[in-house]
Amino acid sequence: MIVNIIGELLKIIIIFSVIMGIVAYMTLMERRFLGFFQLRLGPNRVGPGGLLQPIADGIKLLFKEDMTVLHARSFYFILAPIISFVAVLLCFAVIPFSGTMYITDLSVAVLYLMAISSAGVYGVLLGGWSSNNKYSTLGAYRAAAQMISYEIPMALALAGVLILSGSMSLVDIVNAQKGLWYIVMQPVGFLIFFIAVSAETNRTPFDFLECENELVAGYQTEYSSMKFGMFYMAEYAHILLASCLITVFFLGGWNGPVLPALVWFFAKVFAVFFLFVWIRATYPRLRYDQLMAFSWKFLLPLAFLNLMISAVLVVALH
Amino acid sequence: MAPSLSLFVYTLLVVGTAVAIILLSHFLGKRPLTDEKTIPYECGMDPLDTRKHRFSIKYYIVALLFVIFDVEIVFIYLWAISVRDMGLFGLLEMFIFVGILLVAFVYAWIKGGLTWES
Amino acid sequence: MEAITQQIIFWILGITTITAAIGVIAASNTINSVMSLLVVMLAAAGFYMLMGAPVVALFQIIIYVGAVLVLFLFIIMLLNPDATGLSMSRKLSVWMAGIVSVGMTVVIGWIFWQSATQTNMQNVMKNHVCSCTIHDISVVLFSRHLLIFELTSLLLLVAAVGALLMTKKTREDRS
Numbered sequence: 001m002i003v004n005i006i007g008e009l010l011k012i013i014i015i016f017s018v019i020m021g022i023v024a025y026m027t028l029m030e031r032r033f034l035g036f037f038q039l040r041l042g043p044n045r046v047g048p049g050g051l052l053q054p055i056a057d058g059i060k061l062l063f064k065e066d067m068t069v070l071h072a073r074s075f076y077f078i079l080a081p082i083i084s085f086v087a088v089l090l091c092f093a094v095i096p097f098s099g100t101m102y103i104t105d106l107s108v109a110v111l112y113l114m115a116i117s118s119a120g121v122y123g124v125l126l127g128g129w130s131s132n133n134k135y136s137t138l139g140a141y142r143a144a145a146q147m148i149s150y151e152i153p154m155a156l157a158l159a160g161v162l163i164l165s166g167s168m169s170l171v172d173i174v175n176a177q178k179g180l181w182y183i184v185m186q187p188v189g190f191l192i193f194f195i196a197v198s199a200e201t202n203r204t205p206f207d208f209l210e211c212e213n214e215l216v217a218g219y220q221t222e223y224s225s226m227k228f229g230m231f232y233m234a235e236y237a238h239i240l241l242a243s244c245l246i247t248v249f250f251l252g253g254w255n256g257p258v259l260p261a262l263v264w265f266f267a268k269v270f271a272v273f274f275l276f277v278w279i280r281a282t283y284p285r286l287r288y289d290q291l292m293a294f295s296w297k298f299l300l301p302l303a304f305l306n307l308m309i310s311a312v313l314v315v316a317l318h
Numbered sequence: 319m320a321p322s323l324s325l326f327v328y329t330l331l332v333v334g335t336a337v338a339i340i341l342l343s344h345f346l347g348k349r350p351l352t353d354e355k356t357i358p359y360e361c362g363m364d365p366l367d368t369r370k371h372r373f374s375i376k377y378y379i380v381a382l383l384f385v386i387f388d389v390e391i392v393f394i395y396l397w398a399i400s401v402r403d404m405g406l407f408g409l410l411e412m413f414i415f416v417g418i419l420l421v422a423f424v425y426a427w428i429k430g431g432l433t434w435e436s
Numbered sequence: 437m438e439a440i441t442q443q444i445i446f447w448i449l450g451i452t453t454i455t456a457a458i459g460v461i462a463a464s465n466t467i468n469s470v471m472s473l474l475v476v477m478l479a480a481a482g483f484y485m486l487m488g489a490p491v492v493a494l495f496q497i498i499i500y501v502g503a504v505l506v507l508f509l510f511i512i513m514l515l516n517p518d519a520t521g522l523s524m525s526r527k528l529s530v531w532m533a534g535i536v537s538v539g540m541t542v543v544i545g546w547i548f549w550q551s552a553t554q555t556n557m558q559n560v561m562k563n564h565v566c567s568c569t570i571h572d573i574s575v576v577l578f579s580r581h582l583l584i585f586e587l588t589s590l591l592l593l594v595a596a597v598g599a600l601l602m603t604k605k606t607r608e609d610r611s
Contacts, residue, residue: 012328016335066347076467082336089332095323102325108570110395112492118502122474122509129467129513141513145377148384148506155391162398168570226343230336289433292380296432300387300423304416307394311401315409318402322485346581375603377514380505382599386592388503392495393585400574411578411586417475418589422596 002099007047012103013027019092023236024054030236030277035158037281049177064225079225081230088237095244097252104219110158110168113245117200121147123234128207128219139213139218142288147209149295154196156303160189181252190250192299197242199295201235203276205283208289214282243272383426390419453479461533466512470505477501491570529571 003174028043028050035042044050068074094109096102106112121144161182165173183190199206220231247253247268256264286294328370358378426432454476459472477500484493577585 009322009327012324012331012334016328016331020335049532062343062346064343064347065349076471078340082333082340083337086332090329093328104322105327106325106490108491108494111392111491111498114391115319115497115502118498118506120503121506125506125509125513137513141377141510144506144510145380147504149380152384152387152391156394159391159394159398160428164394166358166399166402168395221332225347226339229343230339278493293432296383297427307398308413308416311398311409311412314402315405375514377510378507379599379603381510383596384594385499385503385507389499389588389592393588396570396574396577400571400578402574404578408578411582414586415589416587418593422593425597426600436578 014095015092015101015103016089018241019089019237020233022127023233023240024058025058025231026240026273029273030280031273034276034281035241037278041044057167058229061226061229066225066227067222068187073130073132076126078227080123080127080130081227081234082123083126084234085230085237086235087116087119087123087315088241091241092237092244094170095241095248096174096253097265099171101170101262105169105171107167107169109170110162114155118151120234120238123231125218127223127231128272131219131222133222136221139221140161143202143218146202146206146295149195149292150206150299153192153295153299153303155199156300157186157189157193157196158249158309160186162312163307163314170248170253171272172303174248174255176230178255179251181250181255183250186250186306188302189310190246192306193249194246196231196278196295197246198206198279199291201242201276203239204280205286207285215299239273239276240269243269243276244274379426383432386419386422390415442486445482449479449482449486453483467509470512471507474501474505477505491573566574 031079032042032044032050042050043053046052046056068077091113093103094106094112096105124143124147125140128136128138128143131137161173162168162184164185165176167176169172221226223231247265251268251272253268254261254265259267394412397404397408397412401412404411452453455476456472456479460469460476463469477496481496481501484490484496564574
C-alpha cells in the first residue's frame with residue numbers, strides 16, 4: 001500500500017521533471033535547428049555544443065530586474081504568466097507516454113484537455129490587459145481571437161478521431177491504433193489538426209501575438225525576468241503538448257515494432273517538433289485578416305465536411 | 319492511487335513550481351534602478367496614450383460565434399463516441415443538428431460577420 | 437474518512453462560492469467582477485465533481501470558463517467601461533438586479549420545497565446515484581432527450597442571428 005503510493009508519487013515527479021527538462025532543451029533545439037536552416041551555427045558556446053545554454057538562460061532570467069510597469073494591475077500582471085504556465089502543464093497529466101507511463105488515465109481525457117487548455121486564453125488576455133500598454137493590449141486581443149478561432153476546427157478534427165476510437169480515453173485511443181495509425185484513416189483531419197494546433201501555439205506562420213514589426217512583442221512586451229520566462233516556458237511546453245497530442249491522436253502513440261514504447265513515443269514527438277521548426281524556418285507570416293478568414297471560411301467548413309463523411313463511412317462499414 | 323488523487327498531487331506540483339519560480343525571481347532579481355524604466359514601452363519616448371481605446375466590434379463577433387460552436391462541439395463529442403452503436407438514426411440526428419447550425423454559419427458569412435476587413 | 441473529506445471539500449467550495457459571488461456584485465472594477473465570476477464557475481464545477489458527475493463538471497468548465505467568460509472578458513476589455521464611463525445607470529441596474537434575484541429566489545425555493553415535501557422526488561434522487569459512463573450519458577441524450585438536443589441547435593441559431601443583428605449598423609450610425 002505505502003510502497004504503491006510512494007511509487008505513484010515518484011512517477012508523477014519523474015514525469016514532471018522530464019517534461020520540464022524537455023521543455024528547457026526544446027528551446028535549445030529550436031535555436032540550433034533554426035541556425036542550421038539559416039546557415040549559421042546557433043548558440044554553441046555554453047558547454048559542449050551549447051548543451052548548457054538553457055541552464056545559463058534560466059539562471060540569467062532569475063537574476064534579471066523584476067519589473068512591474070507603472071499603473072499596471074499588479075495582481076493580474078503576476079497571475080497571467082502563472083495561468084499560462086499551469087494551463088499548459090496540467091494537460092500533460094493525461095498524456096500516455098507508454099502503456100504504463102502516465103499520471104492518470106481519465107475516461108473523459110479529451111474533455112479534460114479541452115477544459116484545461118481553454119484556460120490558456122486568460123493568461124494571454126490578462127497579461128496584455130494588465131500591462132497598461134497599447135501594444136500589449138492589442139497583441140492580447142489578436143492572440144486571444146486567434147486562439148479561440150482555431151480551437152473550433154481543432155476540436156472538430158478531433159471528433160473524427162473520437163468517431164473511430166469510440167472512447168475519450170487517450171490510452172484507449174492509442175490502443176485502438178495498434179494496427180493502423182489514424183493519420184491513414186483521417187488524413188484531412190490530421191492536416192486540419194496540425195494547422196489549427198500550430199495556430200493555437202502561435203507558431204510562424206501564425207505568430208501574431210508577437211509580430212515584432214507591428215506590436216513590439218505582443219502581450220509579453222512589458223514582461224521581464226522570470227515572469228517573461230514563464231510565458232516562454234509555457235510557449236514551449238505548449239509546442240511539446242501539441243507534438244504529444246499529434247503523436248497520440250494520429251501517429252499511433254507508443255505503438256511500434258522492436259524498440260521500447262517510450263523510444264517510439266519520443267521519436268515521434270521529436271519528429272513532429274522538428275516539423276514545427278522546419279515550418280517556422282520556411283514560411284513567412286500571414287496577414288491578420290487572412291488568418292481569421294482561413295480559420296472561419298476554410299478550415300471550419302472543411303472540418304465539418306470531414307466529420308460528416310467519416311461518420312457516414314464508419315456507420316456504413318460497421 | 320485513485321486517478322483524482324494523482325491528478326490533485328500533480329496539480330499541486332505544477333502550481334507550486336509556478337509560484338516558486340515567481341517568488342524566486344522576485345527575491346533574486348534586482349529592483350529597477352530608475353523610475354524611467356517602469357514607464358510603458360513606446361519606442362523610447364513617453365507613452366502617447368494608454369488603454370483608453372475601444373476596439374473593433376469584430377472581436378466580439380468572433381468570441382460570440384466561438385461560444386456557439388463550443389457548445390456545439392460538446393454535443394458533437396458526446397455523439398462521436400457512440401455514433402457507431404446508434405447507426406443510421408444517430409447519423410440523422412446529427413445531420414439535423416449540424417444542418418440547423420450551418421444555417422447560422424451561412425447567415426453569419428453572408429452578413430459579413432466572418433470578414434475581417436473594413 | 438471518505439465522508440469527512442467530502443464534507444471538508446464541500447464547505448471549502450461553499451465558502452469560496454459565496455465569497456466569490458459577493459465579489460461579483462461588490463467589485464468596483466469590472467474585471468475583478470468577471471474574475472470573481474470565474475471563481476464561482478470553477479467552484480460550481482467542483483460541486484459537480486463532488487457529486488460524482490465529472491462529465492458535467494468538465495462541460496461547466498469548457499462552456500462557462502472556456503467560452504462564456506472569455507466573451508465577457510473580451511467585451512469588457514473592448515468597451516473599457518471603467519475608463520470610458522460607459523456603464524448602466526445605477527438606478528436601472530438596482531431595479532433589474534432586484535427583479536432577477538427575487539425571481540431566482542422564488543424558483544429555487546420552489547424546487548427546495550418540492551424536493552423536501554414530495555417523497556417521489558426524494559426517491560428519484562436516491563435511485564439516480566450516478567455510476568454511469570460517458571457512453572451512457574451519450575446514449576440517453578441522443579435517444580430519450582432527443583427533442584431537447586435538437587431544440588438546443590435552434591436556440592444556438594437564434595443566438596447567432598441575434599448577436600449579428602445587434603452588431604449591425606443602424607441608420608443613425610451610418611449618417
